[in-house]
Structures are given as structure tokens and as C-alpha cells.
Amino acid sequence: MVCVSAWALTDKQYSDVESRIQPAGKVCLQGDSSCGAAMASAGGAPKSGEDVYKSSCQGCHASGAGGAPKLGDAADWAARTEKGIEQVYSHAINGFSNIGMMPAKGLCMSCSDEEVMAAVDYMIEHSK
Ligand code: HEC
Known part of the structure; x- marks a missing residue:
């Protein structure tokens, strides 16, 4: 502007x-x-995946901190999505811990499930 x-x-x-x-x-x-x-x-409409990513996810996912699949790393993400996108969404929404610690909703407690899923889509889309 x-x-x-x-x-x-x-x-x-x-x-x-x-x-x-x-x-x-x-x-x-x-x-x-x-x-x-x-x-x-x-105007109170849902946040875009990019907005959610930038405010809540990039702290870990830009650098791959703690074993987080890194934005832009196709192999990292392929290993995640091969088990099915539903599982990946649910891990992002509910949190999970295997090699590292993915907090539920990336700690964005004001985010709706849809917004978290949009952020997942954003990362996958930018990691091809
Ligand atoms: C505090 C650091 C941190 C934040 C913040 C964070 N993540 Fe993660 N995320 C991780 C780590 C670490 C993993 C890998 C966990 C593992 O494999 O054990 C991960 C894994 C994931 C995965 C892969 C799930 C799977 O099934 O393999 C997705 C999707 C994901 N995060 C989405 C998000 C989204 C969306 C946000 C923002 C709303 C976010 N993360 C914020 C640390 C974080």
C-alpha cells in the first residue's frame, strides 16, 4: 500500500x-x-494458509527446528504425506510427537481446524 x-x-x-x-x-x-x-x-473471514503459516508455523517449519518438516523440502514432506493427507491434517490439528514435538495447532489456539489445514496445504504447496 x-x-x-x-x-x-x-x-x-x-x-x-x-x-x-x-x-x-x-x-x-x-x-x-x-x-x-x-x-x-x-473482515473476520478465515485466515489464509499463508497468514497462519507466517504467524504460527514458520518459527519451527522454516528452519526445520526440532525435526519439523521444512518448508521447501519436498523429500521431508513426501515422507509425511505418503501416509495420507488426513493423518497429516490430524497431526497438525491435534499435535503429535515422533522424532520431535509438533504442538496441537502449532499453538495457534484461536485457529480453526480449517485454518490449520490451510496452513498445512500452504506448506505442502510450497514444498514441491
Ligand atoms: C514448536 C515448533 C512447531 C510449531 C510452532 C509448528 N510445528 Fe509442525 N511440527 C513440528 C515438529 C518438530 C514436527 C515433526 C514431529 C515429528 O515428526 O515427530 C512437526 C510436524 C508437522 C507436520 C507433519 C505431520 C505428520 O503427520 O507427519 C505438519 C503437517 C505440521 N507440523 C504442521 C504445522 C502447522 C500447520 C503449524 C502452524 C499452525 C505448525 N506445524 C507449527 C514443530 C512445530
């Missing part, structure tokens, strides 16, 4: 600024589909 304070600029300066900030500074208008995800999560 770009916030341009234009009150002190002449029209010429303003249009100069405007042309410099495009397209990187393209304004995200409400209802515009390109800003849909960011807007939706602000």
Missing part, C-alpha cells in the same frame, strides 16, 4: 509522483479482486 500525501504538491509535481509510483504503487481499491485476500482477512 502506498500512501501519498499530496496536499503540498502542485498538479505537475503530483502527476510526476503518480507516474513514478506506477505500476509498483498501484492503488488497491476496495472490491478490487487483486486485493481480495488482504481485504477478506480483515
Whole structure:
């Protein structure tokens, strides 16, 4: 999001600024589909898998801390998903411990089961 304070600029300066900030500074208008995800999560809709991952899972899963399957490591994740995605979801929701300690819902107690599953999907999707 770009916030341009234009009150002190002449029209010429303003249009100069405007042309410099495009397209990187393209304004995200409400209802515009390109800003849909960011807007939706602000309104109490479910958090996206990416949001949940970033706030609750990456602490362990970005580095592979404690034996956590690492984001981006296809082999790590293949070894997990081969036993079936339902099991993987349920381990993420309920927690489990085999070689390390996966806390229930990654300690995101305000997350719904669906949000935790979306975070699992996000990690798997980014580990191919
Ligand atoms: C405190 C560290 C930590 C956090 C936070 C964490 N995990 Fe984990 N996670 C682990 C560890 C360690 C394992 C591996 C456990 C094992 O194999 O014994 C694991 C394993 C998993 C697995 C594999 C399950 C399986 O069946 O093999 C999934 C899926 C998973 N985590 C999802 C998540 C999600 C989603 C979040 C965030 C909502 C999250 N984790 C947050 C440490 C963490």
C-alpha cells in the first residue's frame, strides 16, 4: 500500500509522483479482486494458509527446528504425506510427537481446524 500525501504538491509535481509510483504503487481499491485476500482477512473471514503459516508455523517449519518438516523440502514432506493427507491434517490439528514435538495447532489456539489445514496445504504447496 502506498500512501501519498499530496496536499503540498502542485498538479505537475503530483502527476510526476503518480507516474513514478506506477505500476509498483498501484492503488488497491476496495472490491478490487487483486486485493481480495488482504481485504477478506480483515473482515473476520478465515485466515489464509499463508497468514497462519507466517504467524504460527514458520518459527519451527522454516528452519526445520526440532525435526519439523521444512518448508521447501519436498523429500521431508513426501515422507509425511505418503501416509495420507488426513493423518497429516490430524497431526497438525491435534499435535503429535515422533522424532520431535509438533504442538496441537502449532499453538495457534484461536485457529480453526480449517485454518490449520490451510496452513498445512500452504506448506505442502510450497514444498514441491
Ligand atoms: C514448536 C515448533 C512447531 C510449531 C510452532 C509448528 N510445528 Fe509442525 N511440527 C513440528 C515438529 C518438530 C514436527 C515433526 C514431529 C515429528 O515428526 O515427530 C512437526 C510436524 C508437522 C507436520 C507433519 C505431520 C505428520 O503427520 O507427519 C505438519 C503437517 C505440521 N507440523 C504442521 C504445522 C502447522 C500447520 C503449524 C502452524 C499452525 C505448525 N506445524 C507449527 C514443530 C512445530
